[in-house]
Amino acid sequence: MDTKTLCLGVLSRGEASGYEIKRHLEEYFRHFFQASYGSIYPALAHLTDDALVTCESRSQEKRPDKKVYRITAQGRLALVKDLFNPPGADKIRSEFLVTMLFFELLPLAHLNRVIDDYLTANRDFLASVEDCPVTDPGHEFVTGFGRAVHGAIVDYLEDNRHLVEGAALTAQARGLVESGGLPARAPQEVEDRHA
Amino acid sequence: MDTKTLCLGVLSRGEASGYEIKRHLEEYFRHFFQASYGSIYPALAHLTDDALVTCESRSQEKRPDKKVYRITAQGRLALVKDLFNPPGADKIRSEFLVTMLFFELLPLAHLNRVIDDYLTANRDFLASVEDCPVTDPGHEFVTGFGRAVHGAIVDYLEDNRHLVEGAALTAQARGLVESGGLPARAPQEVEDRHA
DNA sequence: TCTCGCATGTAACGTGTTACATGATTCC
DNA sequence: GGAATCATGTAACACGTTACATGCGAGA
Numbered sequence: 001m002d003t004k005t006l007c008l009g010v011l012s013r014g015e016a017s018g019y020e021i022k023r024h025l026e027e028y029f030r031h032f033f034q035a036s037y038g039s040i041y042p043a044l045a046h047l048t049d050d051a052l053v054t055c056e057s058r059s060q061e062k063r064p065d066k067k068v069y070r071i072t073a074q075g076r077l078a079l080v081k082d083l084f085n086p087p088g089a090d091k092i093r094s095e096f097l098v099t100m101l102f103f104e105l106l107p108l109a110h111l112n113r114v115i116d117d118y119l120t121a122n123r124d125f126l127a128s129v130e131d132c133p134v135t136d137p138g139h140e141f142v143t144g145f146g147r148a149v150h151g152a153i154v155d156y157l158e159d160n161r162h163l164v165e166g167a168a169l170t171a172q173a174r175g176l177v178e179s180g181g182l183p184a185r186a187p188q189e190v191e192d193r194h195a
Numbered sequence: 196m197d198t199k200t201l202c203l204g205v206l207s208r209g210e211a212s213g214y215e216i217k218r219h220l221e222e223y224f225r226h227f228f229q230a231s232y233g234s235i236y237p238a239l240a241h242l243t244d245d246a247l248v249t250c251e252s253r254s255q256e257k258r259p260d261k262k263v264y265r266i267t268a269q270g271r272l273a274l275v276k277d278l279f280n281p282p283g284a285d286k287i288r289s290e291f292l293v294t295m296l297f298f299e300l301l302p303l304a305h306l307n308r309v310i311d312d313y314l315t316a317n318r319d320f321l322a323s324v325e326d327c328p329v330t331d332p333g334h335e336f337v338t339g340f341g342r343a344v345h346g347a348i349v350d351y352l353e354d355n356r357h358l359v360e361g362a363a364l365t366a367q368a369r370g371l372v373e374s375g376g377l378p379a380r381a382p383q384e385v386e387d388r389h390a
Numbered sequence: 391t392c393t394c395g396c397a398t399g400t401a402a403c404g405t406g407t408t409a410c411a412t413g414a415t416t417c418c
Numbered sequence: 419g420g421a422a423t424c425a426t427g428t429a430a431c432a433c434g435t436t437a438c439a440t441g442c443g444a445g446a
Contacts, residue, residue, distance in 0.1 A: 001290045001293060002432085002433070002434090003433085003434080005293070006293065009293070009296065009297050012297070012300070017397075017398090018397080018398070018399090019396065019397055019398075028296065029293075029296075031287065032287050032288065032289040032292045032293075033287070033288055033289065033292075033293060034286065034288075034434095034435095035434090036434075036435065036436085037397095037398080037399075038399090038400085038401095038434070038435060038436070038437090039433075039434055039435080041398065041399055041400085042399090042400090042434095045399090065397080065398085066396090066397070066398090067397090067398075079297070079300065080300050080301070083293075083294055083297055083300055083301055084301065084305065086309065086312065087289075087290035087291040087293070087294045087309060087313070088290045089316065090287065090288065090289040090290075090291065091229065091286075091287070091288040091289075092226065092227050092228070092285065092286070092287050092288075093227065093228055093229075093285065093286040093287075094227040094228065094282075094285040094286075095196045095282035095283050095285075096282040096285065097227045097228075097337050097340060098196060098200065098201065098204065098224075098227075098228060098278075098282070099278055099282045100333055100336050100337055100340075101204065101223070101224075101333045101334065101336075101337050102204050102207070102274070102278055102333060103332070103333050103336075104331075104332075104333065105207070105274065105275050105278055106275070106278060106279065110279065114281065114282060117281065118282070121284065136299075136362075137298070137299075137358050137359055137361075137362035138295055138296045138297060138298050138299065138359060138362075139296065140358055141295050141296075141298075141355060141358040141359050142292050142295055142296050144351065144355055144358070145292060145295075145348070145351055145355075148347045148348070148350070148351035149344055149347055149348060149351075151347070152343045152344055152346070152347030153340070153343070153344065155343070156339065156340055156343035156344075160336060160339055160340075163332050163335055163336040163339070164332055164333060164336050166332075167331075167332035167333075197404085197405070197406090198405085198406080212425075212426090213425080213426070213427090214424065214425055214426075229406095230406090231406075231407065231408085232425095232426080232427075233406070233407060233408070233409090233427090233428085233429095234405075234406055234407080236426065236427055236428085237405095237406095237427090237428090240427090260425080260426085261424090261425070261426090262425090262426075
């Protein structure tokens with residue numbers, strides 16, 4: 001399953017240009033599949049070669065030409081075949097979690113910022129999902145899934161960021177003591193953060 | 196951030212061979228970063244070229260030689276530098292969710308199976324996490340994160356699989372009616388499933 | 391004027407996966 | 419006898435990202 005399948009899927013619901021497919025993917029797939037023009041346009045070219053889609057150029061006034069793609073009968077068949085394969089395990093790559101795993105190498109202030117940013121990104125995602133009208137049961141299911149996961153992430157971070165931040169704080173305080181600094185204020189600061 | 200960083204991270208906690216790094220990554224990172232030998236061994240070779248790690252061959256009796264890698268001072272510096280970069284957004288690719296989005300192209304029985312399998316995989320993950328002893332705060336945080344996310348997924352699927360399964364069922368029943376079949380038993384079956 | 395949205399594409403590059411190749415030991 | 423674990427690596431292949439290249443119109 002790759003960008004080609006995604007394009008076929010979008011086209012199975014109606015004709016579209018490469019640009020429109022990108023918009024569509026951004027709206028519905030963003031949180032579990034990413035695709036850039038650099039993968040969409042080559043995918044569309046490949047699908048056209050294989051006669052899984054047809055392409056019609058429409059000249060527009062005051063706009064660049066638009067290439068409208070439509071799925072063919074063979075394309076629908078190929079899509080169903082592909083969807084019939086048992087889906088592979090989710091592939092996840094989270095630089096955030098790698099950073100957390102090695103948090104002891106980072107200063108507390110940096111850690112705070114990284115966690116704040118990650119929380120903000122997740123909250124933004126949740127907010128953006130609310131504005132998005134649901135079109136069909138598949139979309140509703142997938143959107144709800146995203147809401148559930150990102151909601152769980154936000155809750156978890158709010159309740160458990162102290163695990164790493166607390167450890168980073170003590171490590172930092174220890175460092176200050178060893179170097180003759182004054183660790184006295186630091187614990188107070190963290191109390192404020194979470195008050 | 197790539198496999199090289201991961202290897203440096205593991206080595207920052209002690210010497211290890213390529214094989215051991217793989218085991219370690221599987222144990223701690225599996226749910227948010229995957230790495231195969233095909234990426235680990237070349238990464239290690241590259242790190243050695245850059246003097247970020249050193250490599251020592253140890254001959255073993257009754258075993259193939261082992262190459263033990265150790266991080267250097269420059270390696271530690273490179274790791275910290277890398278960890279200091281603001282982590283990029285999580286990259287997720289879920290074939291399962293793509294399948295759900297286009298569920299209307301699949302027969303109900305197949306849909307049931309796919310969802311059952313996905314649920315099983317998530318429950319297995321949760322169970323395997325319970326057996327895994329926690330070693331440090333970073334590990335604890337990251338493991339708890341995985342538990343929160345996969346727990347939310349299991350709960351969501353249990354409560355909401357009817358969204359797609361119900362729609363698939365009505366679509367299938369409509370198809371049967373149109374083709375002159377007998378749709379009468381199907382609704383009963385689904386009642387049983389979720390009883 | 392400048393940025394944003396519409397609109398299409400390519401080329402270089404990086405990175406990872408899969409399959410292949412080898413080989414001994416231990417446990418069932 | 420066969421599978422699993424320990425152990426290392428390469429080569430071909432697939433795939434995707436990023437930056438680059440081009441160009442008009444509308445609105446601030």
